Amino acid sequence: MDTQDPHSPQDGPRPPGSGGGAEADGRSLMAAVAAEDVARIRELLGRGAHVNFQEPEWGWSPLHSAVQRDRPDIVELLLQHGADPGLRKRNGATPLIVAGLEGNVRVLQMLLERGAAVDERDAHGFTALMEAAGRGHVEALRFLHERGARVNLARETTREQQALRKGGATALMDAAENGRVEAARALLELGADVGARDNMGRSALTHALLSCPAERAEATIHLLLRHGADANGQDAEGKTALILAVERRHLGAVRALLEQERLNVDERDSEGRTALLVATQLGLGEVARLLCRSGARVDCGDLVLAARRNYDNDLARFFLSLGAPERPQAPAQDWRPQSQRWGPALSRLHRMNRPMIGKLKIFLDQDYRIAPTSEGGLYLGLYEAQEVAVKVFALGSARARQEVSCLQNGRPSSHLLTLYGCENDRGRLYVCVALCEWTLEEYLHAHWQEAVEDQEDVRARRVLATLLAAVRELHESWGYAHGDLQPQNILVDTRGDVRLADFDQSVQLAGAAPEVRQDLEALGRLVLYVVQNGDVPFVELTAKPPAEVVHRCPDEESKDLARQLLCPGDDVGDRLGRLLGHPFFWPWQDRFRTLRNVGNESDIKRRKRGSQLLQLLRPGLSEHRTSFARWTQKIHGDVMRDMNAFYKDSNSYKNTVGDLLKFIRNVGEHINEDKNRRQDEGADRRPCLLLPEDVSRSADVRVQEAAGHGIQEAFSPARSTHWPLCGRAGWAGGPGPECWPLRLG
Template sequence: MDTEDTGPALKLAVEAGDLQQVRRLLNSGADANFQEKQNGWSPLHSAVQCDRADLVELLLAHGADPCLRKHNGATALIIAGIEGNVQVLQLLLDAGADVNERDLHGFTALMEAAGRGHVEALRFLHSRGAQVNMARDPPTERQALRQGGATALMDAAEGGHVEAVRTLLEMGAEVAARDLMHRGALEHALLKGPEERAEDTVRLLLHHGADVNARDAEGKTPLILAVEKRRLGLVRLLLEQGHVDLDGKNHEGRTALQVAVQLGLGEVARLLCHKGARVDYGDLVANARKNYDNDLARFLLEQGAPEAAPPPTPAWRPRSLRWGSALSRLHGSNRKLINKLKICPDKEYKIANTPHGRVYLGLHEDQEVAVKVFVQDNECARRELSALKSGQDSSRLVTLLGCESHEGNMYVCMTLCEYTLQEFLEQQLQPAQDDEDKWARQVLRSVFEAVQELHLRRAHAHQDLQPQNILIDAAHGIRLADFDQSVQLAEPAKAAQAVRTDLQALGRLVVYVLLKGDVPFEQLSTMSNCEVRRLCPDLEAEDLTHCLLTPQQAQKDPLGSLLGHPFFWERQSRYRTLRNVGNESDIKKCNPQGSIVQLLRPEPSEQSLSFAQWTGKVDSYVLSKMNNFYRNKNQPHLRYRDSVGDLLRFIRNIGEHIDEEQNQKMKARLGDPALYFLRTFPDLLLHVYHRLRQSEFRRHFPQLPLPAGPGVLETEVPGGQAPGADP
């Protein structure tokens, strides 16, 4: 058998945990170093992720390279750090892995183990020479965004893993180390540590000398950060330190007390005042009254706060990391204002050229903006302004911040962003990929929401959706821009075609983002719908792309419907949906006349689906074990047969009982049930989705996601409902 054919089979056998099949394939010549194309996973990577030391040992014995890297630079050892299995770590190190090797984003096995609280793994890695104080060294582009520089101690503190923090400190971890945002382990614990463990972590770090008055790149002290995060317990803990700087100011000139008052945190404000915080900084009383907290305003007056403070005159500082230097030069220049706008139409300040206007950096009332320059009375300028003025401010579309005219030109001032989506992908600024590629789905979800808002709330179609017109702002949020080709959706006949054009462009954007820009959008735009769909990495993406490329004309809100598509569900939500459907009474009772059973029954033309003869594809031991349950209960009519309902019942019952002690052998054979079933029957979820989405049974689907929020790198798609607890 050709090794190219056996490579994928070997990887699948590893993922299924089938030791005997893995051995047979290796003995027949399967390549132990096969790597799948999309993300570069090898059988060894998968064996480590499945936490199977026996498979790791077998693969290494057959020549698997412990130093082989995935596309994101991760080796088997780094994945082993995530899992925390000391036996696997030892096998890999004994086979020649470098204990301090990094992935492309600077992560080591020690950092991964620290971020997940694997204490024994930390001790073992340290005993084998892991450098405790190694800092992440990400690509230059990320360093420019002040991303990176974190250490294992910071990772453990951020996760709230107190024992891991303690262990690392015992190993000599430097509590004073700072990342590129000038934040140490203390700040990481304050900002992101789990609520229930953050205080213990902070107390431990303070005991080991963490600087309670350190300042990050924004001039914020730990006390200010704790107030901003509204963590009263942490504020109390920091105030217990006798040398805490109560009145330290951030770069905006605000103290912890000012932040507390502005956020309406009356209890925190009173606590700071009782500890001696100065009340003569800023408009404390005025801000309290803005929050309608008259009690706090009276308290502040009693503490000596002035009724009205003089307006502050802080030094101007740019907010943009990418454009900061140029903006500072522009701010300090003697350029004559165009009404409220300062702009210098020179290449030093040019952001981009577009077919219908040039884009420059600018300052509108000292607010940094992107300025699109049009010839006066230009049709493209009219379209741009029409779309920008058609609705309220949005976190999904660039915001119109001003418009000036001068000497035959129109200057349209908008939200200044850091990168286009094309630049973001070309410069590889996206986070490390996981096996679900959550980042890509979060980006696309944000783009869908932006276009949906443009269609529904602003009654415009974009007509020029492409990666250069999708921007990434300073908060890593998606912003839709460049509306100079947009059209109003006033006439129903024209509106349908305009919306269709946007949806078809979105279909190509889905593939572009999933492939991380490897296929240029211009090339995708020239390909047929079938050619585009063939590039999709999975069935859910292909189905979503098909829905976009061939949209249904009658739908009022097609994107609202597609935001509930399984493409946007996390793996556990997909698995939970199958379990929920399998928990329906007619399915559990094998009622062939039940409405849900009828809905799910495949058509004769669908016999080629992966689940058509499912009993021959699942692990035979597990199927026999599950059927024995009904044999022992004298219920042979409930034995599993080749029907969709029985497969869903099987998935539901596995999910309910796989973690019971008597079923540990089954669990070892299946591994993660979600992975097992979704990979064994890749088209099952879509079959269930399409059959049930117009029925009452869609209640089992995850709820339509809430808006993803400004930071696409931090969003998560909500999970589904829990299944019933019937045995």
């Protein structure tokens, strides 16, 4: 803020005076000023209406409103009854700044006489002088300058906006970009600095070239150039005034600039392009010829090829007559794409000579389209030579705003898609994000046989764990709900890492929003989708009630995980963080270890009647179908007989959960003890590892530290066959030379 400004922007409008009557009269006074009803205004002020009332939404006061309506008589009346010229709207604008927009010198004088500061700023750094300059109010400019307004004051703004290089503009830049020629002339006479630059490196000349209405541009540019504007100055993107004039297709501005002495017609922008190359690429033959006649070099790029691409053979021959080199397209650099799936298309795109859209190289052709979208499609692209996926939107699209807002507000993440940047051109917005190989649906179908050992689906655990972590991060760290969780919006990169994508329906969260529950429910359906390898179309699952989705899950762990997501109850706070520790995500070793530890509890080993632990483990009536009432009959008979042989008949294993846990504990703890060695016709055998019934010669049955446990043989009950271990610890061999790894517990 200006240190000379006695007023500072408020967080919001000042509250109305005490008493409901005063507030009601304040609203009535606002209505009377809006209607410009002087008699009604006098009546309300006479009975004590709150003259400094501010409406709550935008902070307008009666004085602001009177100034906006350019009614000096009402302004004077309000000031006489105590209206405060220091009141600020929600955007920080005072009545004086609003008066600058209107340009009424009498109103400006009244406000300054009542204590307004001539250089007071709103929240965006605008002063009354800047507003008057942008509207072309010459008399107001001269009056404010006489009263001490600083003509070269630069716009100050918030720290966040400064980080985006906003701010720094002057009143002369405001006049130039709006084509207010007389206001610009007045400011220059009052000492405005024609060479001043804003925080993006743009001068008044740059502002005129970028934004000035076409019918006023030439006169504005001529005025600035006559007063010494630097025609060779470059903005933050390295663009000179000449390049900007060409890009604006403004022949008059190009001619005015070419008349300047010491103009560097061959200056290049940050992409290495000269004004001549830009004109040729844009198909501006007349501008290109004018630049050449003004001395532009014709070796600034492949001008001949660019002209022929625009089917302008006359221009190509013109360049050749000036000595422009006609050369074949330069061979592509030694560049290799990272993507295996999209590599061939990316290589073709890299070799292709395409005009750049900012930092983006893209070709909106079917051969480079990744997938259709609800708007403009998803395409391959190269952003600063980095391979990307590009979502194309219509400029101004609401979905695009949601997508970009979510991605820009989020933190860098290994679970959510990375935004590289955005470009716009010819009514399209190009949103460039990290390129992945597959959608979740494609990945499941293409890799369904991978990462499954002993029927343990490691891949499903990994995919769902990453997905829950990604949505949790989106909710907790980014503050957004996704709103459209489905397999097409979940991507997998070259390393097999899952990435959450497509945020064009995302919603910024406020507390425990219903959108969180919507995401949780979608995750519950994705549990079934993933564990079934995408065999059931997700759209079919979305139509199923939660109970049916849970019922179709193949095991108890996935059923419980899906149930907790589909029916989260009232407490959804960090529900996903708690579920990341769910038994579904435990590997088999952890599951076995947990069961063994429970079986090692004293109450379990001693079968303590009345034990609270045993009571908790007892199945309820509703769990009869999944109870363990017949578990002893599901264990191989030889194993069950050997395990029971070490107890008296009365102590043999019973069909209870407690005894099952005890059995698991004893198998894990004592499988290699002498008493557990298999007896065969009275002859002691060496320590032996029992193989599953369904073992096959080709099965991959991994085992850990077999020799360290004293195991010397492997036995398959289904084949009634013993196999000795190979010399290599932990591997069992059959009758032939084959070996395969075995597994303990």
